[in-house]
Amino acid sequence: xxxxxxxxxxxxxxxxxxxxxxxxxxxxxxxxxxxxxxxxxxxxxxxxxxxxxxxxxxxxxxxxxxxxxxxxxxxxxxxxxxxxxxxxxxxxxxxxxxxxxxxxxxxxxxxxxxxxxxxxxxxxxxxxxxxxxxxxxxxxxxxxxxxxxxxxxxxxxxxxxxxxxxxxxxxxxxxxxxxxxxxxxxxxxxxxxxxxxxxxxxxxxxxxxxxxxxxxxxxxxxxxxxxxxxxxxxxxxxxxxxxxxxxxxxxxxxxxxxxxxxxxxxxxxxxxxxxxxxxxxxxxxxxxxxxxxxxxxxxxxxxxxxxxxxxxxxxxxxxxxxxxxxxxxxxxxxxxxxxxxxxxxxxxxxxxxxxxxxxxxxxxxxxxxxxxxxxxxx
Numbered sequence: 001x002x003x004x005x006x007x008x009x010x011x012x013x014x015x016x017x018x019x020x021x022x023x024x025x026x027x028x029x030x031x032x033x034x035x036x037x038x039x040x041x042x043x044x045x046x047x048x049x050x051x052x053x054x055x056x057x058x059x060x061x062x063x064x065x066x067x068x069x070x071x072x073x074x075x076x077x078x079x080x081x082x083x084x085x086x087x088x089x090x091x092x093x094x095x096x097x098x099x100x101x102x103x104x105x106x107x108x109x110x111x112x113x114x115x116x117x118x119x120x121x122x123x124x125x126x127x128x129x130x131x132x133x134x135x136x137x138x139x140x141x142x143x144x145x146x147x148x149x150x151x152x153x154x155x156x157x158x159x160x161x162x163x164x165x166x167x168x169x170x171x172x173x174x175x176x177x178x179x180x181x182x183x184x185x186x187x188x189x190x191x192x193x194x195x196x197x198x199x200x201x202x203x204x205x206x207x208x209x210x211x212x213x214x215x216x217x218x219x220x221x222x223x224x225x226x227x228x229x230x231x232x233x234x235x236x237x238x239x240x241x242x243x244x245x246x247x248x249x250x251x252x253x254x255x256x257x258x259x260x261x262x263x264x265x266x267x268x269x270x271x272x273x274x275x276x277x278x279x280x281x282x283x284x285x286x287x288x289x290x291x292x293x294x295x296x297x298x299x300x301x302x303x304x305x306x307x308x309x310x311x312x313x314x315x316x317x318x319x320x321x322x323x324x325x326x327x328x329x330x331x332x333x334x335x336x337x338x339x340x341x342x343x344x345x346x347x348x349x350x351x352x353x354x355x356x357x358x359x360x361x362x363x364x365x366x367x368x369x370x371x372x373x374x375x376x377x378x
Contacts (some may be wrong), residue, residue, distance in 0.1 A: 072214050
């Protein structure tokens with residue numbers, strides 16, 4: 001009987017670091033220090049060093065990282081925040097939650113990331129911030145907008161939820177995702193390239209003033225216990241997750257390179273099978289180190305293909321089946337179908353294939369073989 005192939009296998013990854021994880025967990029249990037404290041401080045220092053930023057602040061989730069960042073910028077009613085309609089819900093819900101207005105800009109058909117030229121065209125006197133999403137592990141070309149945003153006093157908030165470790169090579173230097181914006185937001189949801197064993201997130205910043213605000217906002221707006229300068233959130237990273245993340249941070253570069261090898265193999269197999277006319281692999285833009293949080297292809301007859309693979313025990317996922325500007329809760333924004341054609345096409349055509357560092361060659365060959373069979377290339 002053919003074994004089911006998951007889209008992501010956390011168990012395989014855990015076995016590689018099991019002893020290190022158990023040692024870290026026991027260290028926290030022995031300390032009985034569970035909220036913030038030395039483990040969180042150590043993780044924040046190590047993450048900041050990796051990202052090459054002065055500040056990294058743990059919080060409860062990637063969604064909270066976004067919300068804390070917008071709160072730190074005092075985003076509110078009357079403000080506009082530019083972002084992408086082709087991403088996870090939280091990138092936009094945090095804007096509306098504060099009473100501000102999301103302004104969508106369409107994406108590129110190859111990278112799935114925001115079109116930087118359209119971002120600049122969408123700027124108005126009401127624009128308070130721009131939230132580019134480094135989608136599926138590929139960094140946006142932030143160098144194309146960062147100088148203009150700085151000149152116009154518009155904050156740059158990087159959504160790095162899927163991009164821990166991605167970067168761009170530029171003019172002999174490196175732009176690392178999370179080190180360009182005024183604030184940068186990370187999710188450590190378990191399936192991320194750097195994942196915790198529960199919900200966890202982080203805000204990184206180059207600015208002392210914004211880091212101080214986030215540091216207070218994550219503990220109910222209190223710089224000193226029981227003295228609240230403003231109303232914040234209860235969004236603290238707990239010590240168990242920090243200890244686990246410290247272990248996994250030591251391995252994330254290896255795992256990212258293994259993901260890149262998996263992606264290279266997929267492309268090679270699609271070419272060998274003669275499928276590149278019906279399946280379009282994700283593009284890695286020049287100068288970018290794609291870390292493939294997901295391996296998302298564009299496929300003809302996507303829904304039929306997904307059903308076909310599912311019947312054969314291969315799990316795939318659709319990110320994202322409905323562009324955000326068409327979500328019922330955002331109807332009040334007034335966008336209609338056709339407003340962002342690339343995003344809408346991607347929502348109908350993209351399919352995430354199994355992708356994780358431990359994916360075996362034979363398993364990838366099975367995936368591509370079944371895709372070929374669906375398209376009559378078996």
